[in-house]
Amino acid sequence: MSQINRRTLLSSFAVVPALSTLSACGKAAAPADILRVGLGGGPDSLDPLKAEFAAAALLFRQFYLPVVGYGPKGGPAPGFATSWTPSNNNKTWTFEIAQGLTWSDGKAIDSKDVLDSLRMGADKKTAYADASELYMIKGYRDCVVDGKDPTTIGVSAPSPTRLIIELAVSDAAFWSRMQEFYPVPMHAIAAHGEKWTELDKIVVSGPYKPIERSQTRLVFDKNPKGGWVEGMPSQISVEAIEDSSTRLRMFQSGDLDLAQDPPLLRAADFAKEFGTQYQRFPAPRLVYMSFNTKKPQFQDADVRRALAMGFDRSVIANAVMRGSVEPAGRYVRDQAQPKYDPEGARAILSAKGFSATNPLRFELLVTKDDRERAAIQMVDMWKQIGVEATMFAADSSAIVSRLNGFDFEAAIVRIDKGMKSDAIDLMASWGEGGTAYSHQWKDPAFNQALSDARAESEPAARLAKTLAAEDILMKACPVTGVWFFPSSWLVAERVTGGIEGIAPIIWPSLKLTKA
Numbered sequence: 001m002s003q004i005n006r007r008t009l010l011s012s013f014a015v016v017p018a019l020s021t022l023s024a025c026g027k028a029a030a031p032a033d034i035l036r037v038g039l040g041g042g043p044d045s046l047d048p049l050k051a052e053f054a055a056a057a058l059l060f061r062q063f064y065l066p067v068v069g070y071g072p073k074g075g076p077a078p079g080f081a082t083s084w085t086p087s088n089n090n091k092t093w094t095f096e097i098a099q100g101l102t103w104s105d106g107k108a109i110d111s112k113d114v115l116d117s118l119r120m121g122a123d124k125k126t127a128y129a130d131a132s133e134l135y136m137i138k139g140y141r142d143c144v145v146d147g148k149d150p151t152t153i154g155v156s157a158p159s160p161t162r163l164i165i166e167l168a169v170s171d172a173a174f175w176s177r178m179q180e181f182y183p184v185p186m187h188a189i190a191a192h193g194e195k196w197t198e199l200d201k202i203v204v205s206g207p208y209k210p211i212e213r214s215q216t217r218l219v220f221d222k223n224p225k226g227g228w229v230e231g232m233p234s235q236i237s238v239e240a241i242e243d244s245s246t247r248l249r250m251f252q253s254g255d256l257d258l259a260q261d262p263p264l265l266r267a268a269d270f271a272k273e274f275g276t277q278y279q280r281f282p283a284p285r286l287v288y289m290s291f292n293t294k295k296p297q298f299q300d301a302d303v304r305r306a307l308a309m310g311f312d313r314s315v316i317a318n319a320v321m322r323g324s325v326e327p328a329g330r331y332v333r334d335q336a337q338p339k340y341d342p343e344g345a346r347a348i349l350s351a352k353g354f355s356a357t358n359p360l361r362f363e364l365l366v367t368k369d370d371r372e373r374a375a376i377q378m379v380d381m382w383k384q385i386g387v388e389a390t391m392f393a394a395d396s397s398a399i400v401s402r403l404n405g406f407d408f409e410a411a412i413v414r415i416d417k418g419m420k421s422d423a424i425d426l427m428a429s430w431g432e433g434g435t436a437y438s439h440q441w442k443d444p445a446f447n448q449a450l451s452d453a454r455a456e457s458e459p460a461a462r463l464a465k466t467l468a469a470e471d472i473l474m475k476a477c478p479v480t481g482v483w484f485f486p487s488s489w490l491v492a493e494r495v496t497g498g499i500e501g502i503a504p505i506i507w508p509s510l511k512l513t514k515a
Contacts, residue, residue, distance in 0.1 A: 030254060030494060032514065035233040035507060038247040038256040042218065042240035046197040046210065048182035049121050052129045054416050055240070060182050062220060062236065062507050063206040067095060067114055067178035073501035074419055076175050080114055080183060080205075081163070090170040090455060095163040095178070102225045103185050104204045110160035117183035118165075122150040132433050133177060136454075138166045141433070170455030172462070179419065207508040208236060216240050231497070231511040251490045257512070258504055259490040264370060267324035267488070274490060281503045283487040284417035284426050286328055287371060289364075290479050293441045295409045297362045301476050302348050307410075308480035310345035311381040313337065316374050317483050328481030332423040332463075332470050346385040359388045365402060365411035368393045374482060375412055403438040411438070412482065419502070423466055424453050430479055441478035 030036075043056035048064055051057070061070075068084060071077030076084070081095040101109040121128030122143040128134065135141040138154025154166030167174060185203040188196040195201060199210060207226040212219035220236040222228055239256070241247045244263045251259040262270060262278075270278040289307075291298040298304055313327035314337075329338040354360045366375040372393050379389045389410070402408045415436050417426055429436040431447050449469035456462040473479075487503045497511040498504050 030257065030492070033234040033512060035236045035258070035495070035510060035512060036256050037236060037238045037258045037260075037507070038241045038250055039238060039260050040240075040242065040244065040247070042216070042238075046202060046213075047184065049117070049126065049128045049184055054418070057180070057418055058505055059218070059238070061206075061505060063204045063208045063210060063223070063226075064182035064184075065101070065205040066180060066182050068175050070179060070419065070499060070502065070506060072499060074421060076179070079178075080109065081178070084175045084178070086172070086174070090172045090174070090457065091167045093165045093167070093174050095165070097161045097163060099161060101205070101227070103188075104202075104209055104223045104225050105185075105188070106225060107185070107187060107203075109183075109205060111157035111163040112160070113186065114163050114183045115155055115157040116186045118155050118181075119150040119153060120184070120186070120189075121181075122153050128181075130180070130435065132435055133180070135433060136167045136169050136171050136174070136177075138168045145433075169451045172455060172457035173422065176420065176422070176425075207232065229508050232508045233510065233512050236507055248490070251492070254492075256490075257492040257495050261488050262490055264324050264485060264488070265322050268322065270490070277491050277493065279489045279491055279503070280486040281488075282333075282421075283485070283503075284421050285414065285485050285487065286331075286426065287325075287374070287412065287414045287482045287485065288328070288479050289482060290403070290408075290411050290413055290436075290439050291477070292406060292408055292410065293439050293478050294406065295362075297360060297409060300352060303352055303354075303360065304477035304480070305475070306345040306348040306352075306385070307382065307387065308477055309338070309341045309348075310385045310387065311378045312340040313482060314340070315381075316377060320374050320377050321370065321483060325483035325485045328484045330470065331427050331473065331481060332466055333484070335467070338474075342381070342385050349386055354386055356386055359386050361388045361390070362409040364389045364391050365399050365408050366391060366393050367396050367399060367412075371412045371414070378412075378482075406438065406440060408438075413438075423470070424450055427466075427469055427473055430473065439478035441476060443472060443476060446472045446476070 039055050041053060041055040043051055043059050044053045045051040045056060048060050066079040067081050069077035069079035078098065080097055082098045083096045085094045097111045103109060120126050121131060122140050124144055124147040127144045131144045139148065139152050142148045143150045143153060156164045158164065188201065188203040192201045199213060202210060204223055207223055207228055208220035209223040210218060211221045216239060218238045222234060244261055247259040248262045250256045291304050293299060313329050317325045317327045327337055349360060364375060366372050375391055379391060382389055399411060403411060415429055428434050428450050430439065431450060432442045446469060449472055453462060453465035453469055456465050489504055491504055494513045495510055496513055497509055499506055499509050504510060
């Protein structure tokens with residue numbers, strides 16, 4: 001059974017309370033070379049194999065190197081590896097590992113660090129939190145799920161500078177999998193066990209190293225062995241602040257240089273007030289409805305499709321959400337949206353025996369945030385087609401528990417794929433074994449269609465095969481999209497640099513101008 005993990009979050013759950021120390025008035029004097037960041041939550045672990053929260057995934061980019069890094073517009077750049085070459089119809093990938101890299105304690109980095117980390121992540125006892133993202137590696141799923149020997153996975157290190165990964169299925173963009181995989185220091189784990197991430201023991205590979213951690217704060221200094229970038233901030237101070245309005249006020253008062261996701265519904269106001277300091281980036285972040293297909297009401301795909309047809313996403317996006325989000329009737333972006341069709345939905349439900357005197361009834365789980373506002377409108381629209389949905393609003397942790405236990409009928413949830421913008425990755429979250437598998441729907445044809453799309457490298461053919469997979473998903477309708485929402489940041493004037501086309505989330509690429 002797959003659990004809802006860090007890529008599927010109903011809100012910024014497991015965050016710490018909002019800070020109470022705001023500037024009383026005026027703007028605070030910004031420390032000359034310290035980048036101050038306000039996030040919606042803190043990390044659950046500093047171990048990249050264990051962490052499940054979105055905040056952890058963001059923070060890892062600052063103090064660990066991935067196998068493949070992020071370049072302009074999210075494309076590949078050197079990380080542990082300097083090159084990555086496919087062969088055997090994209091089923092064999094050879095990674096050349098950089099020479100001269102070291103861990104923060106001075107130990108040299110080589111291909112065996114990546115090999116051993118992948119094996120550790122495949123071990124059922126220490127399985128990588130996002131293991132399903134690597135199930136295309138030969139034997140990986142068998143080890144994670146069935147407990148087979150992790151040394152049997154299709155990964156080898158024939159030399160200190162070469163790593164070879166064998167896939168069970170062809171994947172023309174497998175390099176992108178390695179952008180979110182951070183090898184861990186096996187020698188530190190061998191020396192300290194699970195305590196290796198304590199601040200006096202932690203060993204890292206990236207430009208920064210954590211030096212202070214509390215419930216609400218994480219501070220990074222430059223890692224002397226970390227390959228500094230000229231002009232990068234000397235220190236980073238990160239505050240975990242649950243309330244988006246509090247993050248906004250701290251930015252306005254000069255206490256933050258970067259503020260993540262200010263209040264979504266005020267996007268139009270921020271664009272006017274802050275101009276270029278308010279930055280929005282298209283992101284694979286989706287609010288959607290999941291149907292528990294094992295429940296009697298939702299065993300019929302026609303009934304699920306009727307509900308998808310029976311609410312107007314444009315009204316939700318433009319009126320309820322004030323134009324701050326994008327309607328999401330499709331999973332492949334930039335495709336024509338399906339039409340709102342209450343008459344067609346009513347006809348389907350009537351053919352299934354539902355009527356005004358015998359309405360379709362179900363409970364709709366939703367978190368107490370913007371999704372609750374949308375759910376009220378959706379429930380009202382469904383009334384027009386003979387549906388009686390009862391809302392149950394709760395905090396996110398309670399809903400996550402019910403999703404993981406399949407103890408629900410329908411739920412409005414959200415998924416955040418981080419930097420994985422490919423629609424294939426998004427849809428794979430709902431395939432069997434995916435990271436958002438709460439609906440209990442299975443279809444081998446869908447999984448095969450995703451594999452066919454992954455294998456294709458020619459852009460037009462890849463899109464066609466992606467649309468074929470989407471068609472299967474939309475006809476079965478175990479989930480239905482509501483809206484896509486952007487990654488939004490408030491960025492102080494003194495912050496410059498960054499990587500073209502992506503949000504300011506790789507902080508070593510930023511610079512602080514002098515006062």
